[in-house]
Amino acid sequence: MELYGDVRYLKGIGEARAKLLEKLDIRTVYDLISYFPRAYEDRSVIRDLAEIAEGETACVRAAVISTPLLSRIRKGLNLTRFRIADDSGSAEVTFFNQPYLKNQLHVGSRYSFYGRFQRFGNKLSLQNPTFEPADGEGKTTGRIVPVYRLTSGISQNTLIKSIRQGLDSCLEELRDLLPAETIRRYDLPDIRRAYRSIHMPADMAEAMRARQRLVFEELFVLACALGSMKNQRRSEAGHVIPAPALEEFTGRLPFELTGAQSRAIRDSLADMASGSAMNRLVQGDVGSGKTMVAAACIWAVCRAGFQAAFMAPTELLADQHFRTFSTLLEPMGIRVVQLKSSMTAKAKREAVERLALGEADLAVGTHALLSEGVEFPRLALAVTDEQHRFGVGQRSALAAKTSAPHILVMSATPIPRTLALILYGDLDVSVIDELPPGRQKVDTYAVEESMRPRIQRFIARLVDEGRQVYVVCPMIEEDEEGTLDLRSAAEVYEQLRTEVFPQYRLGLLHGRMKTAEKEAVMASFVSGEIQILVSTTVVEVGVDVPNAALMVVENADRFGLSQLHQLRGRVGRGKHKSYCVLFKGKGGGVSAERLDALVKESDGFRISEEDLKLRGPGDFFGSRQHGLPTLHIADLAASLDVLKEAQAEAERLLAADPSLEKHPALRQRVESIFRNAETG
Ligand code: ADP
Ligand code: MG
DSSP states (O other): OOTTSBGGGSTTTHHHHHHHHHTTTOOBHHHHHTOOOSEEEEOOSEEOGGGOOTTOEEEEEEEEOSOOEEEEEETTEEEEEEEEEOSSOEEEEEEESOGGGGGTSOTTOEEEEEEEEEEETTEEEEESOEEEETTSOOSSSSSEEEEOOOOTTOOHHHHHHHHHHHHHHHGGGOOOOSOHHHHHHTTOOOHHHHHHHHHSOSSHHHHHHHHHHHHHHHHHHHHHHHHHHHHHHHTSBOOOOOOOOTHHHHTTSSSOOOHHHHHHHHHHHHHHHSSBOOEEEEEEOTTSOHHHHHHHHHHHHHHTTOEEEEEOSSHHHHHHHHHHHHHHHGGGTOOEEEEOTTSOHHHHHHHHHHHHTTOOSEEEESGGGGSTTOOOTTEEEEEESSGGGSOHHHHHHHHTTSSOOEEEEEEOOOOOHHHHHHHTTTSEEEEEOOOOTTOOOOEEEEEOGGGHHHHHHHHHHHHHTTOEEEEEOOOOOTTOSSOTTOOOHHHHHHHIIIIIOTTSOEEEEOTTSOHHHHHHHHHHHHTTSOSEEEEOGGGSSSOOOTTEEEEEETTGGGSOHHHHHHHHTTSSOSSSOOEEEEEOTTOSSSOHHHHHHHHHOOOHHHHHHHHHHHHOTHHHHHTTOSOSOOOSSHHHHOOHHHHHHHHHHHHHHHHHOTTOTTOHHHHHHHHHHHHHHHHO
16 A cells, blocks of 8 residues: 555445545545544543443443344344343343344454443443454554544444554655654654554543644644745745835825825835835734725836736625725726626626736736636736635735736734734735724624514614614524524524514525625615615625614624624724624524623724634634635644744744755645645
C-alpha cells in the first residue's frame, strides 16, 4: 500500500465502502489516517459483571457459556441471544438483526464486550455490544478507543480497523512538515508518533499531546502558505498609479470622510503609487463606510487610464454596489458595467465586450467576474467586498486575471487582532475604527418568548410611523434533527402575513429562491413597498436600507455572536432611532451570557474579542467565516497560544528559506492548500 494510494485497495474496504468513505472526503490512505477522532471512549478499565449497575456503559471480559440462538420475531426483526460469564457473574447478550454473529461467537471462547448494560434486580443484560476476541491485541475494547464522525454504511469498527491498517502499512512514509528545530523547541512528538497516538493513545494525555502537535502543524502550514503568498506578491511590481489630490474626489461626496476613512484611503493610494503591488485589507465594522475607500481607489485607478474590478459575494450586494458606484463615479467620467450570473447571455456578452475593448472602466459583479472569457486588458485594481465570504483561492483568482493588479479586500467580520494575524497573514491592514457622524446606537434587547405580544405591538407602531422591519430566522438545514421548535422563515412569514399583520405588506426572502425572485423582493424592500421583510441570513452582509429601523431575530441562540452583530448592523443606517430584538429561543448555541455581551456592547471588535474569550478560537475556524481552506483539526482544538507560536515559527522559517526550497514536503503541502482552496 502507498500513502497516497486509493483506500479501496485496503483490506476490508473495496469499491462499495470506498464510495461511502468519499462522503467523508476520504480517498487516499493519507486521507484515511488523517481522519482524526472527534472524541474518545475510555474502554481501558475491565469491569466485573457482578459490579455493573443499571444503565452503565462498561467493558467486560467474559466467556460465552451458551450456544448463540437465532430467533425470528417477525419480518425484519431477528434476535441472536446467548449468555456470557466471568468469575464474578453472568449476563445475557442480545444482538438485533445480525444473524451471522451466531457463527462468529463460540461457546467456551472468551471475548471482550463493550456496551451499555441494563439491570433488573440480579438480571444483567447487554444489547448490541461491540466485541472482539479477548486474547488478541485490543482494537475496540480494553483500551482508549477513538470515536469518529460517521456516515451511513460505515461503522466505528470499520474505521478503527482500516485506519489501524493504514497506519501499519504507510506510517513510515509520512514526512514531518515541522522543522526539527521547531519540534525540539516546543518538545512535540514527531509526526509518526503523533498519528499513532491520536488514533490509539495509551492514555488521554498522550492523545492530547498528539492533537496539540497536529494542530500546531496545521496552523504552521497555513501560516507558511499565507506568509509565502505575501512574500511573493511583495516582490511583484504593481502598476504605478500616481496619487491624485484627494479633494477632487471628496469634493463630490455628499458628506465629509471620517478620519479613519481618509487614513485608509491615503494608505491605499500610497500603496498603489509605490511601484509594488498593493495587498490591503480594509477592516471596519458594519456601516463604517468601507465602500468609500474602494470608491476612492477605483477613482484613482480609472482616472489614470486603468480598469478596476469590484467583486461582491452575493447578487444582492453586487446590485447595491453597482447602483452606488454608477451614481457616484459615472459623473466623474468612469464607465461602469455590471456582471453577474443571472444576467441574460446577451447582456453579459455586451459587458464582457466593453471590458475587453476598454470601453468600460469598472466592472461590478459577483464571482461571475472570474469566469473564463472575462478579460480586463488594463486591470490595475481588484476589490473584493466582504472578503470572508470568498476563499483565499478566489481572492487570488481575481488577481490572476492579469499580472499583479493591486488588491483591496474589505471585511466587516470583526476578527480579533490576534487571529487576523493568521487569517490575513498575507495582507496589510487598515482598520476603520470610527463610524460616520450622527450614527445612533442601536438599542438591543434579548427577550423571552413571553414578550412576543409586546414586540408585535412595537413592530406595528414602527410600521405605522413609516419605518421598515426585518424579521430574521435561522437557516434550517434539511437533515438536521430536533428542529421542530424552530420556525422556518417561510412559516413565520405565513403566520405573520395571515394572522398577525394582515394589514401590512410583507415579503419573504430565503436562499433557495431563484435569484430573480430574490432581487424582486429585495428591490421592493428597498423601495419601501414591502414593510416587513421575513428572511434568513441572506440579509446578513452589507445590505443598506436606511429606512429600516428594527431588526427582530428569531431563535437568536442559533446564531454566532458576530453574526448577530452583522444582522444588527442592517438597521441604524439612517436618521431613525433603531432597535434590535433578539428572541432568546430555547438555548443550544449562544448562551444568555453571550447575548448579554451583545446587548451591552456595540463595537464589533470588542464583541469578537468577547466571543473569542467565551468560545475560544475554534469557532472562528469552524464557522467558515474566514474564507480559508478548511482546517482539519485546528477547528476542534486550537488555542490562541498555539496559534501565535505556529505563526512565529512560520515567520522564522520563511525568513531563512523564503521559497521553502529546503523544505520540499512543506512546500508541496503549501501548494496543495491553494489548489484545494480554489476548487473548494
Ligand atoms: P460598510 O462599511 O458596512 O460597507 P458602507 O460603505 O455601506 O458601510 O456605508 C454605510 C452607509 O454610510 C452608506 O449609506 C454610506 O453612504 C454612508 N457613509 C459612508 N461614509 C460616510 C461618511 N463619511 N459620512 C456619512 N455617511 C457616510
Ligand atoms: Mg459594505
